[in-house]
Structure formats: C-alpha cells, structure tokens
Amino acid sequence: MEQSDLKTFLKAQQGELDAVLMYNALADAVKDRNDAETFRRLAAEEGHHASVFKQLSGQTLTPKKTLATVVPLFYKIIGKKRLYPIIAKFEYDAVNTYAPVAQRFSEVESVKNDEKRHGDTVMALLNK
Numbered sequence: 219m220e221q222s223d224l225k226t227f228l229k230a231q232q233g234e235l236d237a238v239l240m241y242n243a244l245a246d247a248v249k250d251r252n253d254a255e256t257f258r259r260l261a262a263e264e265g266h267h268a269s270v271f272k273q274l275s276g277q278t279l280t281p282k283k284t285l286a287t288v289v290p291l292f293y294k295i296i297g298k299k300r301l302y303p304i305i306a307k308f309e310y311d312a313v314n315t316y317a318p319v320a321q322r323f324s325e326v327e328s329v330k331n332d333e334k335r336h337g338d339t340v341m342a343l344l345n346k
C-alpha cells in the first residue's frame with residue numbers, strides 16, 4: 219500500500235468515526251421522529267464504514283466530538299432546511315474522495331455508494 223493511500227484511509231476512518239457521533243447526536247436533537255430514526259440508521263452505517271477503513275489502515279482511532287457538538291447547535295440555529303443540504307454535501311464530497319481509492323480497493327466501492335445514498339436520504343428528509 220502506498221503512503222498516500224494510508225493517509226486517505228486514516229482520514230476516512232476518522233471522518234466515519236466522527237460521523238457516528240454526529241448522526242447520533244443529531245438524532246437526539248431533531249424534532250421529527252422519522253428524521254431521528256434515519257440519522258440513527260446512518261450512524262450505524264458510518265460505524266460499519268469506520269470498520270472497513272480500520273481493516274485497511276490497521277490502526278485504532280478515537281472519535282472526535284466536535285461535529286457531534288456543533289451540528290445539533292446548527293440545527294437549532296439555522297434549522298433543518300438549511301442544515302440538511304450542508305450534511306448532504308459532506309456525504310457527496312465523500313463520494314468524490316473515495317472514488318479514486320475505490321478503483322484499487324474494492325471494499326471501498328460499496329462505502330462510496332453508501333455515501334451517495336446517504337446524501338440522497340438526507341435531502342429526501344426535506345421533501346416530506
């Protein structure tokens with residue numbers, strides 16, 4: 219494995235771990251019960267993604283709470299109509315980040331596809 223791949227995996231692993239805390243914290247904060255259930259499901263999937271990248275990196279990382287603190291605050295301040303597109307953009311950005319490694323590491327391919335679906339899922343919460 220190239221050094222640049224390891225760097226990508228570690229960054230991805232950290233991002234996925236942080237996303238688990240973020241989605242669970244958001245699930246606690248949102249008013250809509252369907253939104254909360256959706257975010258708990260996304261949190262579980264991000265946890266699976268973290269384990270995929272842990273396998274690839276061979277390292278154990280600690281989740282950071284920053285996003286889990288800030289994102290629920292943003293929910294209260296700017297509301298879901300403005301927050302959810304920002305979250306969806308993070309998911310779509312991950313698709314682009316993972317695409318080059320997904321070509322060489324097949325286990326990243328389904329992770330990449332999940333992030334696209336996550337973006338779509340979060341955007342769909344605005345159309346109910």
Ligand SMILES: [Fe+2]
Nearest residue numbers: 234264267333
């Ligand atoms: Fe993910």
